[in-house]
Amino acid sequence: MHFDWDDLKVFLTICEQGTLSAASRTLKISQPTVGRRLKSLEESFGTQLFDRLPDGLVLTSQGEQLMPYAQNMERAASAVHRQQASYAESLNGDVTGTVRISMYEQIAQFVVPHLPNLRNKCPNLEIEISIAHTAANLSRREADISIRKCVPDLPDIIAKKLGHYHYAVYGTEKYIEQNPAALTEQRYNECDWIGFDDEHVYFSSQVWLRKKLGKRLPIIRSNNGVTILDAMLQDCGLGVLPCFVGDRSKTLRKLQTIADDSAYLYLLIHKDMRKSPAVRLMMEAIIEMFEDHHQIFHGAEH
Numbered sequence: 001m002h003f004d005w006d007d008l009k010v011f012l013t014i015c016e017q018g019t020l021s022a023a024s025r026t027l028k029i030s031q032p033t034v035g036r037r038l039k040s041l042e043e044s045f046g047t048q049l050f051d052r053l054p055d056g057l058v059l060t061s062q063g064e065q066l067m068p069y070a071q072n073m074e075r076a077a078s079a080v081h082r083q084q085a086s087y088a089e090s091l092n093g094d095v096t097g098t099v100r101i102s103m104y105e106q107i108a109q110f111v112v113p114h115l116p117n118l119r120n121k122c123p124n125l126e127i128e129i130s131i132a133h134t135a136a137n138l139s140r141r142e143a144d145i146s147i148r149k150c151v152p153d154l155p156d157i158i159a160k161k162l163g164h165y166h167y168a169v170y171g172t173e174k175y176i177e178q179n180p181a182a183l184t185e186q187r188y189n190e191c192d193w194i195g196f197d198d199e200h201v202y203f204s205s206q207v208w209l210r211k212k213l214g215k216r217l218p219i220i221r222s223n224n225g226v227t228i229l230d231a232m233l234q235d236c237g238l239g240v241l242p243c244f245v246g247d248r249s250k251t252l253r254k255l256q257t258i259a260d261d262s263a264y265l266y267l268l269i270h271k272d273m274r275k276s277p278a279v280r281l282m283m284e285a286i287i288e289m290f291e292d293h294h295q296i297f298h299g300a301e302h
Helices: 005-017 020-027 031-045 061-090 105-121 173-178 204-213 225-233 271-275 277-292
Strands: 050-053 056-059 097-103 125-131 145-148 157-164 167-172 193-196 220-222 238-242 252-258 264-270
Touching (some): 020 031, 105 238, 145 277, 167 225, 173 252, 193 204, 204 238
Parallel strands (some): 193 220
Antiparallel strands (some): 145 264, 167 252
């Protein structure tokens, strides 16, 4: 029996995503290609691995039997890949290569202004910034470093606490002038608000805001923090932002600081990547960057 390892990767992605279209987006290949690879794998095993239902694909009993073996192969291949990358870097006198960093878009609003400093500390490294709300799979090297608010409960992930931060309520001077209630507790009953959509209400800032608003909803909702900030800057309403985002704006005025004991940021890497000189150098630079600017996270400028 012959099969292509790439076909098994497609199989696992379909297991995770549930549809060919979702798997194609995750793998960044066309949906017909995903379908062809699945068909090729099924033909190589001589059995059907998924039942095709109107709302997606469901594993057959044969598919369920295959899945743990495919997962074991994926873990082994990922480990070899990580070891290969670390070994290749160790042969170089200078630390070179590309480091891929995954983060939320609001964290990027802090990181990007400090990229010149990161480049000075890591002059021979190329930096890729991947923006995503979902956590990158570090075992599969979807990213080398992840900056997140939550630490996954996985044995091979190492977490370094970067610091605690605060949220605050902000609005533009123009909006506040036109809506005096913004300066009082009546802001939650009378002012327009901008926030994340229903799929992202699990963010602690949005949990807090939705409780304050009661039955009201933000009048403008988005799945993207940069869009929320831009709408606020257009005088559309009040919003909740991390202080390291809101305090950078000369247009926004802080109305109320929110103390959130759970608001910590963590740097995450896979344990195997500690051996990578490039990842280690970038880690040290990022940790130092956060330490140097910790006051911004508490809503206090230097």
